[in-house]
Amino acid sequence: MRELQREHQVSPLTVQRVVRELAAEGLVTVRPGNGTFVAAAPARGRPTDLAWQHAALGGHTPPDASRNLALLEAPNAETVRMSGGYLDQTLIPERALAAAMARAMRRTGVWGRPPIEGLASLRQWFARQIGGFDPAEVLVTSGGQSALSMAIRALTRPGDAVVLETPTYPGFMSIARSHGLEIHPVPADEHGLRTDLLENVLRARTARLVVVQPLYANPTGSVLAQDRRRELFDLARRHSLFVLEDDYARDLTIDGPPPPTLASADTGGHVVHVRSVTKSIAPSVRLAALAARGPALARLRAAKTLDDFFVSGPVQEAAVDFLSSPAYPRHRREVARELGRRRDGLLTALRARLPECAVENVPRGGMHLWVRLPEGVDDNEVAARALSAGVMVAAGSAWFPAERDRPHLRLTYGETPLPQLVEGVRRLASVL
Ligand SMILES: Cc1ncc(COP(=O)(O)O)c(C=O)c1O
Known part of the structure; x- marks a missing residue:
């Protein structure tokens, strides 16, 4: 040494x-x-012939995770990143999280087995945030994706129909397809899911589950309008539907306050609610809550034990510590201010450099702009060329379960400071 x-x-x-x-x-x-x-050299050699696996796995269509993988891709350092879905490092409260983690680590028994449903204090925090739910009706999960996957699988059987908004988060499509569900897309506009069109679909077909993002929907940023909320509840009652509410961006509110959760107005046990904190704190805080009532809750609890038993105790302890400290509201205020600055700066840059593109809905929260391209332009080609020109953007096609209507790009401002966003728009303009 x-x-x-x-x-x-x-x-x-x-x-x-x-x-x-x-x-x-x-x-x-x-x-x-x-x-x-x-160390001695490892005794075993690496296997060389894996061809047998092709034969053994057979010809079933494998789960299509390509859209999710594309969103998690990391570009090289020179590329401006305008795709993704988490806060960048400058917005992650690293110091406060480190302190919370250090305190959690000093707690006796922290490495032991936490309750399957999650720490009581964390369930309480989530229940208060969701509104109208008892902590006993809340399960802590490893992030929103896992909660959504668990809920979609637990509430349906292969072959069932599931209604997805179009456009919507591609993660829903991957889960539904891999579980053998039939997807019925129902258009969403700047006021959220078109409940009039949902009614038509439900008249023609039996569906079991509707998946919605009522707040700052990914990708459009829309908020579900009050009258449509009422219509959705009415349809859920009449058709015995579950409504899966993905409340992924509540803590990314820029121009507040946000409307209450759909779940808080549910008196019939129709809404199954998912609230993730990975978007607003840090992607590696793999924590979310799944809230439901009645037999649905029992099924979700069972599904959870099939998947992962329970969520890491130290992560839960550190998260409760952080979420219930003054550092959390302070962090939220800082995030809101910075996201607002980025959103407005990005809009200004787009209007100046790309007047032929339109942002029909300026989101009041979240981290994405849904940008309409001129008619006849191929969004996939634009995204591919943009990457060659040093800016990573997401082609809108991936957000449509079936045919897309008009070409769009989804531009993310959550992962990139403003000067780089402006540079990204310059590069994008050179491509368009
Ligand atoms: C709309 C939406 N819901 C859920 C998720 C899942 O995120 P996480 O598993 O980090 O909570 C994402 C991630 O991009 C998302 O965009």
């Missing part, structure tokens, strides 16, 4: 860190009291 410090002019801490990394890679073994030794 001393020789390495001398040779490389580094501190003992650095050498220790390097040794720990080498040990993690399996290149050295540390024998306490004895020293650190070069």
Whole structure:
């Protein structure tokens, strides 16, 4: 160790860190009291012929996760990122989270087994946020995607029909398709789901589940209008429907306050609610809540134990600590201010450089702009060319379960500071 410090002019801490990394890679073994030794070469060779797997897996259509994967793609450092769905590092409250995690780690028993349903204090926090739900009706899950997947699978059987808004979050489509559900798209406009068209669909077909984003929908930013909320409840009652409410962006409100959750107005047990905090705190805080009542809650609880038993205790402890501290409202205010600045700056840049593109709905929250391209332009081609020109944007086609109407791009301002967004628009304009 001393020789390495001398040779490389580094501190003992650095050498220790390097040794720990080498040990993690399996290149050295540390024998306490004895020293650190070069590890023996692994005995097993890597398998070379995996062709048998093709035959064994057969010809079923594999789950299509390509749209989700595209959203999680990371561009190189020179590319301006205007696609994605989380806050960038400058907006993640790292210091407050580190302090909350450190406090959580000091708690006795933190590495033990938390309740399947989640920590009581976290369920209480979520229940208060959702409104009208008892903590006993809340399950803590590992992020929104997992909650949505669990709920869609638990509330339907393969072959059932599910209604999705169009356009909508591609994650819903991937889950529905992989579970063998038939998707009925119902258009959504700037006031959310077109309940008049939903009624037509329900008259013609039996559906079991409607998936909606009533607040700052991804991608359009729309908020479900009051009269449509009432109509949705009415349809749910008449057709015995479950309504899955994905409340993914409540904490990303820019021009507040947001309307209450759909779930808080539900008296019939129709709404199953998902509230994620990954978008507003940090993507790696893999936490969300799933709220439901009656037999649906029992099924969701059972589904949860099939998938992952329970969510990591230290993450739950740290999250409750952070969410119930003054750091959280402070963080939300900062995020709202910065997202507002970015949204407005991006709009200004678009109007100046790309007047042929239209933003029909300026969202009051969330982190995306839904930008209409001129008629006849191919959104996929624009996105591909934009990437070559150094800006990553999302082609709108991916948000449509079936045919898209007009070509759009989804531009995300949550992951990128304003000067880079302006540069991104310049690059996009050169492509268009
Ligand atoms: C509308 C919507 N719902 C849910 C999710 C899932 O996010 P998470 O699993 O991080 O909560 C996303 C992620 O992009 C999303 O855009």
